[in-house]
Amino acid sequence: MASKKILILGAGKSSYSLLKYLATNSNDQDWEVKVVDRIFSDHVLSLKALGHIEFIESNIQDSINRNNLINSCDIVISMLPSGFHEMVAKDCLRAGKNMVTASYVSNEMRSLTDEVQRKGLLFLNECGLDPGIDHMSAMQVIDSLREKDSELTAFETFTGGLLAPNNEDDNPWEYKFTWNPRNVVLAGTGVVKFIQEGRYKYIPYSRLFRRTEPIFIQGYGHFEGYANRDSLKYLDIYGLRGIKTLYRGTLRRPGFCKSWDVFVQIGATDDSYEMEDVAHMTHRQFINSFLFFNPSDSVELKLAHYLGLDLDGPEMNRLKWSGLFSEELVGLNSGTPAQILEHILRKKWTLHPDERDMIVMWHKFNFKHEGRDREIHSTLVATGEDEYNTAMAKTVGLPLGIATKLILNGEIKMTGVRIPISSEIYTPILNELGKLGFEMHEREIDTET
Amino acid sequence: MASKKILILGAGKSSYSLLKYLATNSNDQDWEVKVVDRIFSDHVLSLKALGHIEFIESNIQDSINRNNLINSCDIVISMLPSGFHEMVAKDCLRAGKNMVTASYVSNEMRSLTDEVQRKGLLFLNECGLDPGIDHMSAMQVIDSLREKDSELTAFETFTGGLLAPNNEDDNPWEYKFTWNPRNVVLAGTGVVKFIQEGRYKYIPYSRLFRRTEPIFIQGYGHFEGYANRDSLKYLDIYGLRGIKTLYRGTLRRPGFCKSWDVFVQIGATDDSYEMEDVAHMTHRQFINSFLFFNPSDSVELKLAHYLGLDLDGPEMNRLKWSGLFSEELVGLNSGTPAQILEHILRKKWTLHPDERDMIVMWHKFNFKHEGRDREIHSTLVATGEDEYNTAMAKTVGLPLGIATKLILNGEIKMTGVRIPISSEIYTPILNELGKLGFEMHEREIDTET
Numbered sequence: 001m002a003s004k005k006i007l008i009l010g011a012g013k014s015s016y017s018l019l020k021y022l023a024t025n026s027n028d029q030d031w032e033v034k035v036v037d038r039i040f041s042d043h044v045l046s047l048k049a050l051g052h053i054e055f056i057e058s059n060i061q062d063s064i065n066r067n068n069l070i071n072s073c074d075i076v077i078s079m080l081p082s083g084f085h086e087m088v089a090k091d092c093l094r095a096g097k098n099m100v101t102a103s104y105v106s107n108e109m110r111s112l113t114d115e116v117q118r119k120g121l122l123f124l125n126e127c128g129l130d131p132g133i134d135h136m137s138a139m140q141v142i143d144s145l146r147e148k149d150s151e152l153t154a155f156e157t158f159t160g161g162l163l164a165p166n167n168e169d170d171n172p173w174e175y176k177f178t179w180n181p182r183n184v185v186l187a188g189t190g191v192v193k194f195i196q197e198g199r200y201k202y203i204p205y206s207r208l209f210r211r212t213e214p215i216f217i218q219g220y221g222h223f224e225g226y227a228n229r230d231s232l233k234y235l236d237i238y239g240l241r242g243i244k245t246l247y248r249g250t251l252r253r254p255g256f257c258k259s260w261d262v263f264v265q266i267g268a269t270d271d272s273y274e275m276e277d278v279a280h281m282t283h284r285q286f287i288n289s290f291l292f293f294n295p296s297d298s299v300e301l302k303l304a305h306y307l308g309l310d311l312d313g314p315e316m317n318r319l320k321w322s323g324l325f326s327e328e329l330v331g332l333n334s335g336t337p338a339q340i341l342e343h344i345l346r347k348k349w350t351l352h353p354d355e356r357d358m359i360v361m362w363h364k365f366n367f368k369h370e371g372r373d374r375e376i377h378s379t380l381v382a383t384g385e386d387e388y389n390t391a392m393a394k395t396v397g398l399p400l401g402i403a404t405k406l407i408l409n410g411e412i413k414m415t416g417v418r419i420p421i422s423s424e425i426y427t428p429i430l431n432e433l434g435k436l437g438f439e440m441h442e443r444e445i446d447t448e449t
Numbered sequence: 450m451a452s453k454k455i456l457i458l459g460a461g462k463s464s465y466s467l468l469k470y471l472a473t474n475s476n477d478q479d480w481e482v483k484v485v486d487r488i489f490s491d492h493v494l495s496l497k498a499l500g501h502i503e504f505i506e507s508n509i510q511d512s513i514n515r516n517n518l519i520n521s522c523d524i525v526i527s528m529l530p531s532g533f534h535e536m537v538a539k540d541c542l543r544a545g546k547n548m549v550t551a552s553y554v555s556n557e558m559r560s561l562t563d564e565v566q567r568k569g570l571l572f573l574n575e576c577g578l579d580p581g582i583d584h585m586s587a588m589q590v591i592d593s594l595r596e597k598d599s600e601l602t603a604f605e606t607f608t609g610g611l612l613a614p615n616n617e618d619d620n621p622w623e624y625k626f627t628w629n630p631r632n633v634v635l636a637g638t639g640v641v642k643f644i645q646e647g648r649y650k651y652i653p654y655s656r657l658f659r660r661t662e663p664i665f666i667q668g669y670g671h672f673e674g675y676a677n678r679d680s681l682k683y684l685d686i687y688g689l690r691g692i693k694t695l696y697r698g699t700l701r702r703p704g705f706c707k708s709w710d711v712f713v714q715i716g717a718t719d720d721s722y723e724m725e726d727v728a729h730m731t732h733r734q735f736i737n738s739f740l741f742f743n744p745s746d747s748v749e750l751k752l753a754h755y756l757g758l759d760l761d762g763p764e765m766n767r768l769k770w771s772g773l774f775s776e777e778l779v780g781l782n783s784g785t786p787a788q789i790l791e792h793i794l795r796k797k798w799t800l801h802p803d804e805r806d807m808i809v810m811w812h813k814f815n816f817k818h819e820g821r822d823r824e825i826h827s828t829l830v831a832t833g834e835d836e837y838n839t840a841m842a843k844t845v846g847l848p849l850g851i852a853t854k855l856i857l858n859g860e861i862k863m864t865g866v867r868i869p870i871s872s873e874i875y876t877p878i879l880n881e882l883g884k885l886g887f888e889m890h891e892r893e894i895d896t897e898t
Contacts, residue, residue, distance in 0.1 A: 191722055196742040200725040202786070203739070204716030206655030211741070232725070267653030273640055276649040276681070290652070292660070293645040337651070 003030040004408045007069055009060055009088060010079035011037040011044050014102070014128075016388055018077065018397030019047050022404070026052035029405060036060060036069060043388045060084065063091075070095045075408060077101070077400055085109060089123060096121065100403050102128030102396050109417055117416040124412075126419040127403050128396035129359065130159040133380065133433070135419055136399070136426035137440045138363055141378060142238060143423060145367050150374070153244050154366035158215060158225040160251025161392050164356040164383045165221075172318045174253035176349045178357040178384075178392045185269055185342045187250065194231035194247045203227060209261035215251065217362055217379055218443075225249035226257055237421065251360050259318040263341060265307055266290035271338035279333045283326045283344050286337075287319075300325060322348050357384040359391040361440075366447070375445045382438055395438060402432045452479040453857045456518055458509055458537060459528035460486040460493050463551075463577075465837055467526065467846030468496050471853070475501035478854060485509060485518060492837045509533065512540075519544045524857060526550070526849055534558060538572060545570065549852050551577025551845050558866055566865040573861075575868040576852050577845035578808065579608040582829065582882070584868055585848070585875035586889045587812055590827060591687060592872060594816050599823070602693050603815035607664060607674040609700025610841050613805040613832045614670075621767045623702035625798045627806040627833075627841045634718055634791045636699065643680035643696045652676060658710035664700065666811055666828055667892075674698035675706055686870065700809050708767040712790060714756055715739035720787035728782045732775045732793050735786075736768075749774060771797050806833040808840040810889075815896070824894045831887055844887060851881045 006022060008015065015035070022033045036056045047053060058065050060080060070076055070091050075098045078088045082103040089112055092099045098121055105125045116123050126132055138157060145152055161178045163171065177184055192203040203211055212224040228248040235241050252260075263269050267290050275281070275289070284299055291302040303319075304311045319325065322345060332343055351357065361380040366373070384390035403420070406412040406428050413424070420426050433439070455471060457464065464484070471482045484493075485505045496502060507514050509529060519525055519540050524547045527537045531552040538561055541548045547570055554574045565572050575581055587606060594601055610627045612620065626633060641652040652660055661673040677697040684690050701709075712718050716739050724730070724738065733748055740751040752768075753760045768774065771794060781792055800806065810829040815822070833839035852869070855861040855877050862873070869875050882888070 191716060191719055193722070197744070199742055200738055201740075201742065202716055202719075202724070204655075204714075204719060206653075207714065207716070265653075265656065267640060267651055267656070270640055270651075270653060273642070275651070289649055291650075293648055293650060295646070 003032050004075070005032045005034070005073040006075055006077065006404060006408075007073035008033070008035040008077045008079060009037075009066075009084075010081075011035050011040050011055075012079060013041075013388075013390075014393050014396045015079045016044060016047070016397065017390075017393040018079070018401050019044065019053060020050065021398055021401035023047060023050035023052045025401070025405065029408070031408075034069065034073065036066075067091055067095070070097055073097060075100065075404055077404055078103075082106065085125075092123070093119065093121070098407055099123045100127055100400055100407070101125045102132060102400055104131060105417060105419060113417045120415050122407060122412065122415050123417045124403055124407070124420065124425070125417070127399050127429075129161075129392070129399070130361070132399050132420065133395060133430075133438070134159055134361060134363075135421050136430050137361070137378060137380065139238065139421045139426055140423075140430060140440075141363065141365055141376060141442075142240070145365065145369075148369065150367040150369040152240065152365060152367045154246075154364070155238075155240065155243060156245065156247045156249070156364045157362070158223075158249045158251045159361045160223065160225075160359070162251065162253060162358045162360060164358040164391075169352070169355065170321075171348075172314065172321050173256055173259065173349075175256055176351055176355070176357075177346065178351065178390055181342050181346060181349070182338070185338050185345070186271060188226065188229070188264075189269070189271075190229055192227040192229055192231075194227055194245075195235070195243070196245050196247065198244045200232070206264060209257040209264055212257045213249065214254070215362060217360065217381075220360060220379075220381055222254050223251045223360065223362075224254050224257055225251050237419070245366070251362065255314050255318075259315045262303070262307060262309070262315055262319060266303070268337050268341045271336045274334055274336055275340065278330060278335050278340065281330050281340070283324050283328050283330060286330060286340055286344065287324050351387040351390070353387050355387060357390045357392055358382065359395050363440075373447045375447045377443045377445070378440045379443075380438065380440045398433060398436060398438065399429055402429045452481050453524075454481045454483070454522040455524055455526065455853060455857075456522035457482065457484040457526045457528060458486075458515075458533075459530075460484050460489050460504075461528060462490075462837075462839075463842050463845045464528045465493060465496070465846065466839075466842040467528070467850050468493065468502060469499065470847055470850035472496055472499035472501045474850070474854065478857070480857075483518065483522065485515075516540055516544065519546055522546060524549065524853055526853055527552075528849075531555065534574075541572070542568065542570070547856055548572045549576055549849055549856070550574045551581055551849055553580060554866060554868060562866045569864050571856060571861065571864050572866045573852055573856070573869065573874070574866070576848050576878075578610075578841070578848070579810070581848050581869065582844060582879075582887070583608055583810060583812075584870050585879050586810070586827060586829065588687065588870045588875055589872075589879060589889075590812065590814055590825060590891075591689070594814065594818075597818065599816040599818040601689065601814060601816045603695075603813070604687075604689065604692060605694065605696045605698070605813045606811070607672075607698045607700045608808070608810045609672065609674075611700065611702060611807045611809060613807040613840075618801070618804065619770075620797075621763065621770050622705055622708065622798075624705055625800055625804070625806075626795065627800065627839055630791050630795060630798070631787070634787050634794070635720060637675065637678070637713075638718070638720075639678055641676040641678055641680075643676055643694075644684070644692070645694050645696065647693045649681070655713060658706040658713055661706045662698065663703070664811060666809065666830075669809060669828075669830055671703050672700045672809065672811075673703050673706055674700050686868070694815070700811065704763050704767075708764045711752070711756060711758070711764055711768060715752070717786050717790045720785045723783055723785055724789065727779060727784050727789065730779050730789070732773050732777050732779060735779060735789055735793065736773055800836040800839070802836050804836060806839045806841055807831065808844050812889075821895060821897045824896045826892045826894070827889045828892075829887060829889045847882060847885060847887065848878055851878045 033053045078101045086108040188208045212226050215223045231246050231248045288299045309315045359382040363378040365376040382391040483503045527550045535557040637657045664672045680697045737748045758764045808831040812827040814825040831840040
């Protein structure tokens with residue numbers, strides 16, 4: 001049998017663990033792996049030592065070159081920013097190739113459903129961590145409860161990409177960027193929708209980071225969760241119409257949200273307009289531009305007063321640590337508030353070489369079984385090794401790699417535009433993830449009083 | 450000389466005073482006036498008694514009919530919603546007709562500048578109240594200061610469409626809809642930008658209604674002002690680059706903004722998503738959908754606690770007066786929060802037949818003249834007669850009517866896509882407005898200490 005050819009488009013940070021997995025399995029699986037990007041970072045190129053991967057420097061937007069590569073492979077993994085997936089999907093459709101991504105299914109992707117189905121192809125999306133492992137691990141429990149005739153009454157789920165505890169740093173946020181910083185800065189914009197005890201609830205962005213839930217996870221301590229954008233769409237995706245509570249959220253360490261809310265309240269996360277005279281702006285002036293004019297008062301006091309914060313309290317302390325009051329130049333020539341904030345935060349919020357990140361995923365299922373109220377807590381915690389071998393890169397990349405293997409081997413036979421919510425897809429992926437050390441730990445409680 | 454033919458497109462509320470002005474002047478000016486809309490309200494049709502106006506029931510979107518009407522007139526006044534102006538402008542360009550509107554110049558309208566100029570036509574926009582009289586009255590002062598070699602250092606301007614004092618009603622908002630209710634509900638969304646003492650300042654929507662300015666106008670009492678969207682663009686429009694302070698705002702009676710802010714804070718003015726199950730929603734449930742789930746507490750207490758309001762304080766009192774806590778059905782089958790809020794507020798915020806509205810415009814100019822700091826306050830106050838002869842309809846309609854007359858008589862000779870900021874346009878319009886009783890009152894103060 002001829003060897004199978006895998007094409008990866010895009011070699012950003014999150015591709016590292018995927019490439020490593022593919023290289024490691026290439027011998028056994030008889031794979032030929034090609035990865036394409038305009039430039040490769042040194043740490044990605046260091047994977048050359050493992051063999052089996054061809055690194056091709058090429059502009060993804062060059063359609064002749066891209067289509068030549070797609071035509072000659074068996075499956076495409078797109079690690080490109082989500083805006084590029086439509087272009088790649090159309091190429092794959094034309095060439096009759098399967099495709100895997102870690103991104104949310106866009107409307108454009110969804111519109112290809114019939115055609116993908118007709119050609120007998122599989123475009124598997126949302127197959128990373130969140131979205132990805134969250135879908136798979138949730139549906140495994142939801143399906144098993146259905147099999148046991150249990151009635152699911154509430155489902156809450158939270159995921160966070162955080163810092164591992166005991167890093168040397170005195171970072172009071174207990175947070176750094178381990179994921180696309182722009183997405184972190186813009187997180188929560190728009191309205192949040194969920195259902196609680198049968199009532200639809202809506203939270204505007206300006207209140208989101210103050211309506212947090214305290215969450216305690218045995219062995220890992222205290223967290224706080226804020227709600228993700230639209231939990232309601234999961235009523236249909238997970239087949240949960242009639243459930244009383246459905247809430248999806250993001251985990252942070254306690255105190256993060258109230259401090260982040262400072263940026264939200266003053267308007268520093270706005271991405272809708274360009275600020276004036278950015279070239280001469282300091283961090284301090286950036287903050288001051290959102291505050292009352294009053295030249296005789298300090299920026300610190302004006303901010304604390306504006307938002308009702310203690311001048312020496314934890315929120316002001318976190319802002320100081322991040323250098324927001326310094327007279328350092330921002331270092332951009334133009335930008336929206338969100339772009340400028342991201343640029344300032346990157347100066348302090350970038351992992352040091354020896355810093356380790358941590359992924360925490362936590363599901364809570366309430367259900368009735370044989371007349372009794374019961375509860376399952378399901379937890380996944382993964383810790384990174386260093387700034388490249390992050391828990392984030394592994395938990396995004398490994399599900400993609402495993403899914404690719406299962407599709408190439410014919411163990412996943414489904415066709416169409418899919419996300420990993422069917423047992424045929426999630427069972428073998430979760431099994432292999434478990435063997436690799438990424439396993440959900442379940443705890444069932446009888447909550448009947 | 451043949452009589453001049455004026456075509457008015459759209460006969461909504463704000464057309465009433467315009468039509469009345471045109472009918473009244475038709476004899477002297479030898480005008481033939483046609484007004485087109487799909488339907489006419491009884492109060493607009495009552496203007497038939499004045500003669501000189503032909504009411505044509507026709508769909509504006511019917512392009513053959515519309516172009517026939519445009520071809521056979523001398524000037525077009527578009528009172529249509531601003532989204533229609535581009536269509537009408539292109540027709541006018543083709544037919545070689547002048548055009549007048551009270552709407553902001555859109556990018557589409559601006560893109561026609563060269564062609565309008567080339568054909569020797571005038572498309573005069575922003576010629577109502579705000580935008581309109583605000584431009585004219587401000588530029589009159591700004592130009593006169595320039596002529597006297599005075600240096601303008603600060604310009605602040607506020608306009609409000611309010612209720613006249615001493616209405617019978619106990620309305621604690623001292624406010625009702627006298628303008629497009631949808632625009633009132635969405636006012637302030639997006640970011641606010643201005644310049645104060647040489648510093649650029651930005652206010653996000655979620656803080657806008659708490660950063661108000663107290664304003665006292667002699668003879669009319671206390672008001673509060675909140676900032677309009679983008680004051681910075683007037684640096685160029687008014688030719689004020691280098692000015693230290695430029696701030697444009699909206700006037701309300703004291704306490705309005707803090708109460709309106711309740712809607713902003715809970716997310717009730719969001720227009721970006723459709724709410725669930727609106728057909729069965731009561732006013733009270735509408736408010737509750739933005740609050741914590743806690744069935745044992747009242748909606749009132751949850752709201753007061755959420756926003757830190759006194760349960761019997763003025764904000765809660767205004768909400769109660771507007772029926773926000775009632776168990777009355779909203780009465781819509783679907784809608785965004787903003788649409789639902791507008792629908793609820795219309796029940797109480799619609800003028801009664803004998804209620805009178807009031808327009809207040811207030812400019813403050815700070816300048817240096819011969820080395821001394823001086824200040825001019827310029828004020829226009831207009832009171833309506835009844836629910837149809839509103840101050841709003843007059844101050845929007847009369848400038849349009851006067852401009853139309855001046856263009857037809859050749860007294861305004863400018864061409865191009867314009868707004869009324871040149872003396873050739875504003876001087877004769879302000880003169881006639883003054884004769885009709887709409888005059889700015891100026892007060893100059895020496896502020897040198």
